[in-house]
Amino acid sequence: MDISPPPSPAPAPPPPFPVLGVAAPLVVSVAVWAVTRSPYALLFAALGPVVAVAGVADQRISGRRSARRAERESRAAVARLHDEVRARVAAVRVALRSRAPSAREILDGGANPALLWRADPGDDGALPIALGTGDAPSGMVWRGDPDARVPEADDRDGRGALRRLLRRGTARRRAGGARVHDSARWADLVRWIPDAPVLVSAAGGLGLRGAPALVAPVLRGVVVQLVHALPPDDLRIASRPAGPEWDWLERLPHAADGLREERPAADRLAAPGSAPGEPGAAAIRLMLGAREVVLAAAPRVESLPAACRTVLDVRSPGTARILAADAVPDALASPPSADPAVPGLPARGGDGIPVPRLTRTGLVRPDLVSLTEVERLADELADLARRRGLAAARAPLPSRVPFADLPLGGADPSAPESPVRRPGTLAAVIGVGHAGPVAVDLVADGPHAVVAGTTGSGKSELLVTWMAALAAAHPPEEVTVLLVDFKGGAAFDPLLVLPHAVGLVTDLDGQGARRALESLRAEVRHRERVLRDAGARDVDDPAAAGALPRLVIVVDELAALLADQDGLHEVVADVAARGRSLGMHLVLCTQRPAGVVRDAVLANCDLRLSLRVNNEADSRALLGTVEAARLADAPAGRCLVGAHGVPARPFQVAVTTSDDLARIAAARATAVPVRRPWLDPLPASVPLADLAAVPPLVRHGSAVPDGGAPAVPFALVDLPAEQRRATAAWCPATDGHLLVVGGPGSGRSTCLRTIRASAAAAGVEVLRVPADAEGCWDAVAAVVARIRGPHGPRGPLLVLADDLDVAVSRLEPDHQAALLEGLAVVVREGPHAGVALAVSGRRAGGPLQAIAAAAGPPVILALPTRQEHVLAGGESRLFDAHAAPGAGEWRGERIQVARPPEVGTATAPHADATRPPGLADPAPRVVLPGHAVHALITPTPVIAVARLRESGVDAVEAARIPPGWSSDQPFPGAAADGVGTGAAVRPQVVVGDPDAWLMRGPLLADLRRTGDVVLEGCTARDVRTLLRVRAVPPPLAPVPGRAWRITPDGEVRRCSWPPATPGSPVPPGPHVMSAPAAAAVAGPAHSVGISR
Structure with a gap:
């Protein structure tokens, strides 16, 4: 990054003397005197020089004032530049320290705990380590003229230190006698970061030259950094130097089994020309993945191994000089200049590249670590590794593990302290790792889990084994399993033999899948009620013992589920947020969690498993490591598991057979069926009489006013979000008119017949509008006459018009307009006269548009397309292309219209009044x-x-x-x-x-x-x-x-x-029909444009 100085103010040139301004008045004055011969004219000759001199003085005063103002502005710009440079230098220093905490920070507890065993060396092993502190390059370059003077800073903001620094820099002289200008001081300030970590790559090894008492504390500090950055899975100590002062290396969890003691060989490590008896190099060999890294120390540079690409000359306890360095590739924004070659240093790498100058003087202040400090750290890390089940050297994982070889629950079920015996756990052994059987616990490690893996990596096998192990370790009274498979359901079919399985939801039944998943909200409320009634805070509370089994919801291919079912991400997020205390656990399986699972859900999924993934970004996003992307050559079922920030450890998933599942089902068989979290779908046929046994759907403000028509039950409502069913009843007084929309064979005529039968059973007068043109016209005219006639003691009237759009389309345009005008009168004025209208048609537009606008929520039965369903006022999620006759939607809920009684059954007197009294003959x-x-x-x-x-x-x-x-x-x-x-x-x-x-x-x-x-x-x-x-x-x-x-x-x-x-x-x-009878029934029908 280039830093340029602010422009210096240019000195203003001195104003010139106005010669013409002085001479012109003299000439004019002499000419006036020659003409007038008046001595007063000569006074004007003196006035010209006076004015000219005054003008010059004024210009000089103004120039000095402008120069002072420009100087102040320049100093303010310098001060701002200084603050900006210091801020950028501080930011680079913080960035360098965050990349590699020093050994002193690690031992004193100043390092970020989140960095423990979380470093990623990458494929090239370029893990940064800090040699110490020094004046490191900042990556910024001063682009000012070396011989130019930079203005001093303004001291009004308390920047006196900078001002004094620049003044001292101007006054000093270097050895050659040349002046040290301000620009040179700025170049040093910009280019170097004082007291910054000096980073090199651990992959290039490290060689220390110096006396053993000087280099041993420095070498211990480098090892402290490496064992803190990398877990035992990624770093192994293969060999150690001889001597008891290095025994602490064997106490580290990174020490490999059979850690060998490496003694220097004189023919290989002793330097030519070394004194007799002078020790060779003491080396520590590390395995950083598949790469060998050598850390060595020797009294002479020539004794160091050639693999040490970074060489440090330790001259005193607090000073060391960098002789060679394998710099971190991206540590600097721009490469600094190079130091000259160091005499006596052997060539490194053979590429002729000069050694980067990592500090201004080539010196660093290394961290010195005592033997007591590293011994204490080794014990702490070993204890942490034992608690996490990590080991340094491991035998290869098996390529196949039979489920029958796994212990139940990770321990003997008969043991008093086994996870199976302890309440409140969901421990299950699902495979074998380096340290033995691997158990996961959704309670202790969860409460939810995310499983990642590409196609063919073994995701389905992992889920089957997990659920089988869960069933083997826990009875159905403690845990139940809901299976959601959006790959057809074939993978989970074998699990249905388990008594723990409450059901299988697949993408083959879209509506059934949505119902089941929407019921999870109701399950949340059900569990909240149970816990509240029991006076318990959560399922682990002793007051709720045995009240609720834990529910594990396994979702295979979450991306396909969310793409097919809009809005279900909110359901998943709700369960993820409240599932822990309610005993509901999610196991979400997908190929790319980072692009599918939202952050709100992923934050609650502490248990994370990953099989083979396609790229390192997916692996790092889920586990914080790239190891899952390196399982391409591993057998199917090779998996990494991590929880609560613990580094992921590999294991092999066990293979479960149908015989294993049958054996578990027989052992866990129970006579008490498990509770399903959702009801069965609505039946395709519901007798009207059965609605009496179902509670009505209660809505806010659904009370029937005095004198209004009572509620008319006509359908069964599915309420999956409440895990119950209800009766759909049309209450004209509160719901208004009713529109029934449906395609051919959808059951819209049956719906009106059901309403007619239900209303007749309640004693409500019903008028069925005939389908023929004359009957439809006469019925509407009679209803209009009733509405606008004298209002006597009349009861409510329900007017039912089936296929009204078809009946209207059969009329001439003039008749259509007049009939629709009469229907508009019924729609507007009917409720005040106790008249309600129920109309059916193929769509809500066209002739029924005015009725649809004034009616309440429509009953939407099966329509040919989703677009028509939405245009009719329905919700897209409730569209079902394969709906049975009578199945539909009302008020945002699924319904099944009840089947009316068979023809010939007893009905009320008003049940089938197809024409008004006295108008049975349409044409007398x-x-x-x-x-x-x-x-x-x-x-x-x-x-x-x-x-x-x-x-x-x-x-x-x-x-x-x-x-x-x-x-x-x-x-x-x-x-x-x-x-x-x-x-x-x-x-x-x-x-x-x-x-x-x-x-x-x-x-x-x-x-x-x-x-x-x-x-x-x-x-x-x-x-x-x-x-x-x-x-x-x-x-x-x-x-x-x-x-x-x-x-x-x-x-x-x-x-x-x-x-x-x-x-x-x-x-x-x-x-x-006599004239009085016609007048009594029809009334002034001609006033609304409709007559008989």
Whole structure:
């Protein structure tokens, strides 16, 4: 990093004397005097020089002021630069100390405890060690001019020390007599870090030259650093020097079995020309992984082994000189200059690279460690290694371990102090390590675990063995297992024979998997209630003894589970956060935990196991070591396990067979079934009568107001998050209108039939809207009339319209608009009159959009696509492409619509009122009174006249009516045709087609005053065009004889044509509706644009 000085202020040039400014007034004054001959003109000659001199003085004063200001700014910039340099130097010093704590810091307890046995030497073994302290390079370079002067710092901020330092640097002289400028002092300040650790690579070995009394304390300090940085798994001491002062090496846990004592050989280590009897090099040989590292000490440089690439000349107890160094590659930001070659030092490496200058003077202050200190450290590390089950030299791990060879629970189950006998443990032996059987305990090491491993590394085998060992060590009353396999479930199928297994969840049943995992929230609340009722703080509390077995939830391929089931990460995080006290333990298995398991979950997973992984980053993220990435050539099942920051240790996972599982199942068989944490899925068929035995779904504010319709049960609700079921009941008073949406065969018609049967059983009046156009129109008109009619003592009314969107689509556009307007009246004003609407359709849009907007939460049954399900108002997670008829969603919960009673069972009186009373016949036969003349509009007037006359009706075509004739005059049809006898009053009809009546408008208007107008075979447009009727006439069924009848008061009704003659009696019953009855039922229907 380059550091440049701030720019020095440039000196301001002196202002020039204004010669012209002085001469010009003189010339002008002389000219004025020559003209005026006045002596006063000569005074102006003196004024010019005075003004010029004053201007020069002012410029010089301003220049000095600007120079002082620039000097202050320059000093402030120098002070800021000094602070920045010191901060960067301090940061580099801290970084170097964090990479390799010194031996003195380790022995005095100043080293970070988290660094114990956690170093990673890497593939090249470039583990940094500190030779001591000195003025180490900072990696920064001063880019100022060596001969330039840097301005002094401003002392107003208390930086007097820097100011004095720079002044002294300017005044001093070096040996050659040259001045030491400020820039040179800055270069030293920037380039070197005082009292910084001097780091070299341990992989290059270390050679110490000096007297044995001087080099032994330094060599002990280097060993202290190495045994502190690396665990016994990564560092082994293969040989030691001779002599009792080195016996402490054998007490270290890093000492290999059969640690040999290496004596120097004269022919190999003694230096040529050495004095007789002078000792050779004393060497410590270490195995750093597969690399041999030599630490040696000798009185002469030539006696050191060639493998020592770093050589230190220890001259006194506190001073040593670096003769050669294998620097850490990334220790410096930029390489410093090189020292000259050291005479007498043999070539190292043969590459001709000069020795890096690791300190300014080439000197370091090494740490000196006493024999007592290292002996105490060796005992402490040995005790720690025994507690962690670590050893230095180990036999190779077996490539295959049968499960039958493992002890139950890691000890004899009959032993009083075995993990099986002690309460509150989940110890299970799952394999064999260097020190023997390897046991893991989700209680002591957990409470949760993460398992990593690539495909084919043996993850599934590890989980099967773990659960088998858990079942062998603990009865079902103490622990149960929930298996979640999102690889098809084949790996966990053998475990289902164990009585501990509560169930298997696979990705083959997406909805079932979501139900089971959502039930875990309910399991959390269930356990909280049990502990609260028992007065216990957690499952280990004696007050909760035997109340709750621990539940181990094993998830294979967590990434696939979370990708398939949105939102389940929150469930996993909830269990991870609260599982310890509730006795719920997660075992999460995935290929890359760092990219799948969130930090909130991973923080609670102290027990971590890793089989083979693809890269070192995944291994380091899970275990803090790269060893899991080096298992590529290891057999399947080779695993590393670590917990609570303890360095991971390798072991071989045992192989479990079906015979092993059968033997465990037989030994742990129990007559009491284990409790499952979730209920079975909803049945595909639920009789309506069965809902009476299920408690209702209680919601906030679900009380029925006085006078409102009672709740109508219609479905069974699945509540996996509460581990229970409930009855779904539609309460119109609080839920509003109901919309049922579903595709073909989804059961939406069954849903309305169930509601009708349930309401009838409760004594509620039900009106079922017919599916045909005439019946649908008449039913809506009757409901509108009831809503807007006089409100008497009437009970609630439920209006059920099945496939209303289909019924509306069958109508003409004018009829569709009028019918939807009438439905809007029912939706808006119905609740105030006790009328509730339940409608079914294929989708919530289109004709049902207005109803869906005003209705409550819809009942969503099976739809073809997830998109349609969401657009209908459903939740994406509840979509089921293979849902059974009647299965769906309501209010965010799964439901199964109940099956209504079979046809023929007893129902209430109002159970099947398909039409309003008095309107059973949608088109009653026309009865034409004989005291008036009526009009018939038909496309075939000639045929109509002939048929009317045959039936005894006086009929005449409109074209034969003379102009000016009125209905008060004798009927021309009887006189002209001789049909009427005048003895009896017969109906009289004037017949014409629409075009003829359009030309005889006055005649039609005259007939409308006293008689009826019947339109047969015409369109609704003819009604509006000829009769100027604003209301849309009711729709007509496509059957012969359907017609419209317009009474003198302007009401448009549907009727059947031809009319009933006076001589032919009309059958009694609903075919004829009297005017008072029609008015009582229908009311002013035309006011809302809908009529019969």
